Amino acid sequence: MNNISKDYKENPVGKSPSLSQVEMTELVLPNDTNLLGNLLGGRLMHWIDIAGAMAASRHSNRIVATVALDSLDFRHPARMGELVMLKAKLTWVGKTSMEVKVTAYAENLKTGSVILTNQAYITFVALDSEGKPTPVPPLILETEEEKREFEEAEARRAERLKRKEKG
Template sequence: MADNSNNGMNGKTPNDSKIEMTELVLPNDTNLLGNLLGGRLMHWMDIAGALVASRHSNKTVATVALDSLDFRHPVRMGELVILKAKMTWAGRTSMEVAINVYAENLKNGNVILTNKAYMTFVALGADCKPSLVPPLIPETDDEKNEYIEAEKRRDDRLKKRSKE
């Protein structure tokens, strides 16, 4: 893991900032097939991710990147959408958040993973310029592995930008 403790801030664990957000899929949220609109889901995911990043940094954040978004299963009208978001990595001013989305059928209680995404946010100071964030301190083996994988995604993202 990279050492980003040079910013002089006390680190935080992924559990310090994780959130769970729940939405009910209403008719206005669906397409003609009665399935949740992808754009509506992305909006909710952006909110969940920004809440985690803001909670970690104690700052306003802006969305920088969406590395991947997998649509694995449709979410239908009348189902609950449960978004679970957690920090996976923090650099000097940017942070990655993993967001897992579940659909819960209220009639039978079945819960299924429908989507997963990694989003990157940058913390903004009062001048609306990038601002330092606390280091992330992964505690579990899973969190340590996620941190390493997040660094790889960041490196890939930076390589791609340098080619453009």
């Protein structure tokens, strides 16, 4: 586990994605499944939103609200009795908003096999004590992958703003 407060005190002007990333694990129980024994999409979306919000809150040190879900890909079902591991990591930060990529994997406990099931990009806004948007620390990009994800996030943001103008 990262010592977030120590690392942030050393560089209070920004945070790297690794400082705020979140990993969360859930067990798929019968109440979480449909008639086929597959994890309900709505339950997974709930878990994805929670993991993403925790990463955004960790980055901003604020309560956050979900603003947009740009994409959610269902690639493979998670089944009853499997573990769902969610990994949430910031990809982009603006003045008050943050994009978080949440990746979900299913692990079959009997075989040990792990498969990518879902991926989502969610935008959150940081809120002050009165529920108004408030500035967040910048994102310090450390790797080439983080720089690439940041550029891709900017493109998604531009598309989202374009849709908003039309709508």
